[in-house]
Amino acid sequence: MENLGLVLAITGAAVAALASGCGSAVGVGIGGEAASGVISEDPSKFGKVLILQLLPGTQGIYGLLIAFITLTQIGVLGGDSNISTAKGAMYLAACLPMAVVGLFSAIKQGRTSVACIGLVAKKPDQFGKAMILPAMVETYAILALLVSILSIVGIGGMSI
Numbered sequence: 822m823e824n825l826g827l828v829l830a831i832t833g834a835a836v837a838a839l840a841s842g843c844g845s846a847v848g849v850g851i852g853g854e855a856a857s858g859v860i861s862e863d864p865s866k867f868g869k870v871l872i873l874q875l876l877p878g879t880q881g882i883y884g885l886l887i888a889f890i891t892l893t894q895i896g897v898l899g900g901d902s903n904i905s906t907a908k909g910a911m912y913l914a915a916c917l918p919m920a921v922v923g924l925f926s927a928i929k930q931g932r933t934s935v936a937c938i939g940l941v942a943k944k945p946d947q948f949g950k951a952m953i954l955p956a957m958v959e960t961y962a963i964l965a966l967l968v969s970i971l972s973i974v975g976i977g978g979m980s981i
Contacts, residue, residue, distance in 0.1 A: 841884025848877025
């Protein structure tokens with residue numbers, strides 16, 4: 822297949838956006854379910870539970886960023902989009918850390934956010950501590966983002 826490299830690279834970009842986006846949708850969704858229960862009892866806690874609900878949404882943004890960087894590097898968003906099969910496979914592999922970690926960390930961060938929403942419901946003064954717990958899960962999404970970015974940019978500089 823003449824354009825196999827391009828197909829592989831675009832697949833990597835799509836998988837990064839798709840998996841991370843799905844994880845974020847699940848995480849934000851379960852956070853929203855818990856938040857709505859708290860708000861039904863005490864609407865004044867809306868601001869605090871909203872922040873906790875939104876935290877798992879960042880992985881979807883990270884996956885979209887990886888997709889844009891990849892599409893830019895391979896010339897789909899302007900430039901020469903003729904890349905070898907080997908390079909296309911490398912781009913696909915470079916997108917996988919964000920795709921896999923984005924999917925799972927967003928769901929786990931959503932579950933952590935649900936627990937912290939429960940904490941804020943009972944003890945609103947503990948909001949600062951409640952923010953830290955889901956943020957710790959975020960650390961691994963950021964590490965995956967960095968690995969994917971460094972890999973994609975590194976591949977762009979290679980002549981294969």
